[in-house]
Amino acid sequence: MRYISTRGRAPARDFADVLLAGLAEDGGLFMPETWPHFSPSEWRAMRGLPYHALAARIMQPFIGAAIPFAVLETICRDAYAGFNHPTIVPLVQLETNLFAQELFHGPTLAFKDLAMQVLSRLFDHVLTQRDTRVTIVGATSGDTGSAAIEACAGRDRVDIMILHPHGRTSLVQRRQMTTVPAANVGNIAVEGNFDDCQDLVKAMFADTGFRQQVRLSAVNSINWARIAAQIPYYAAAALALGAPDREVAFSVPTGNFGNVFAAWAACRMGLPVPRLTIGSNRNDILTRFLQSNDMSILPVEPSLSPSMDIQVSSNFERILFELLDRDPEATHQTMLGFRATGRMRIADAVWHRARARFHGFRLDDAGTEAEIRRLHAAGGYLADPHSAIGIAAARASPIGGGVPTVAMATAHPAKFPDAMERAIGHRPALPPRMADLFQREERFTVMPNDLGAVEASVRALVGRNAPRG
Incomplete structure (x- = not known):
């Protein structure tokens, strides 16, 4: 498998090179x-x-010869041995033809x-093979940072620095990032919003x-891996509900577009997915x-769902590339214009192509509490x-015809205790392994x-951890 840039001005690479590069040079x-595409018989x-075996089977065509399948x-x-649910990603039925898929049973x-x-394990394998090390820099609106730090803390060949918007994550989200004492971990609280953090990361790559x-x-989800x-x-989720012999729709609470793009990719690989609902x-x-057809940047406003407090969704560039028939020059010019003017100009024909698969839904804080x-x-x-x-978005636009919709439950409620207390009158308890989270010492720099x-x-982080001798 080879990889190309959406802007067409970087050399093609294999999976291992893309894993380490993250963002293309252009x-x-x-x-x-x-x-890659699986036939109905292959899906069946x-x-x-088991989830780990399914994950390996789905990922293998993207990795190709870069990593042996057994590895x-x-x-x-x-990777999934430490998750606290036997099925890793359980489905919970909420209503007729409405399910939540719980994606929050991992360590953070x-x-x-x-x-x-x-x-983190892919990095370990490739970096060991090449006898080198890397510095990971990421921007987070709340959850990416803690998950990345948890996965990379203490690893010999990686230093990791995470940027988060100062005062714009939940307290639990922040402390999950800033209380990890590993020497290869650094945290910066940027005086700004998530888009500012994301722009800093892109500027470092440039x-x-x-x-x-x-x-x-x-x-970040800019990394194809x-x-x-x-x-x-x-x-x-789709296979559990009858795919490929039955259609299954998805509803995804979305900020940076990476999660819903993964759903679109599953469809592109042959799963019958008639609709993808984006919850904002x-x-x-x-x-x-x-x-x-209004893709215009407005000021970022803090909300009860901070991981979605984003106006510039990096992964939208990937679906734009597909909507523009994989024309890198058209993608490049569209993105340049977007960053220059704050508005993305999309032809009506392209917009209608997006609407054929994607549906949008908005819910403010009052509506979120009510749901x-x-x-x-x-x-x-x-x-x-x-x-x-995500659940409200699915309920607001049932697809009909007996087609089930799976809403992605992306975070444990205990990560947002203030919002939960306002809505239901009590604060969900953190799991026992995090019971002392608020007693741990924090380390971050504003x-x-x-x-x-x-x-x-x-x-400075890299210098402190550089190999000696």
Whole structure:
């Protein structure tokens, strides 16, 4: 399998090179040169596989010869060994033809664990083979950072620095990142919003000298390996509900577009998925685009669902590339115009192609609280604010015809205790392994939105951990 940039100005690479590179040199995102496709009989043969085996089978075509399949299957088995549910990604039926798929049974209680636990082991394998090390820099709106740190802490060949928006994550999310004492971990609280953090990361990748000096890599969903490792749980849900002999729709609370793009990729690989519903909070750029072809950047507003407080969804570039018939120059010019003007100009024909598969839905904080209360009152189900938006989005647009919809439950409710208490009157308890989270010492640095200052901090982390002798 070879990978190309959405902007067409970077050389093609294999999976191992894409894993380590993260972002293409031309500022684009890597995409598979061709899409793998499973036949209906091949999908049926995957029914009943343990989750780790299914994950390896789904990811293998994207990895190709870069990693032997037996090694990949071992990586996946080890990655999910610490999850606290036997099926890893259980389905919970909420109503007729409405299910929640719980993706929060990993070590940091969020869906990002499903990819990060695999990614860290993929890094270990490739870096050991090449006898080198990398520096991972990531931006987080809340969950990516803690999942990446948990997966990478203490690993010999990786330093990791995570940028989060100061004061704009939940307290649990922040402390999950900042209380990990490993020497290879650093945390920066940027005075700004998530989009500012994301822009800093992209600027570091664009700084060729810095990128080469620290051997920069990424674990955000700009890294294709993150997307590849998220496709399997969509396959697991669809197969459990009768695919490929039955259609299955998905509803995804969405900020950076990576999670819902993984669902689209599953469809591209042959699963029958007639609709993908995107759930937005008040930062609703994706819903505005789908409803009225308005992809314009507005100020980021804090909400009860902070992981979705995003206006520039990096992974939208991947679906744009597909909607533009994989034309890299058209993608490049569209993205340049978007960043220059704050508005993405999409031809009506392309917009209608997006609407043929994607549906947008918006829910403000009051509606999110109401949905959390409704779910709790109806059946005792506890949904965090992000998951509640995904479930509400599915309920608001039933597809009909007996087609089930799976709403992605992306985070444990205990990660957002203030929001849950406001909605249902009590704070869900953290799992026992996190019971002392608020007694642990924090380590992070508040910094201005300044590229030079952030790069200096990354250099200092790398310098402290550089091999001696």
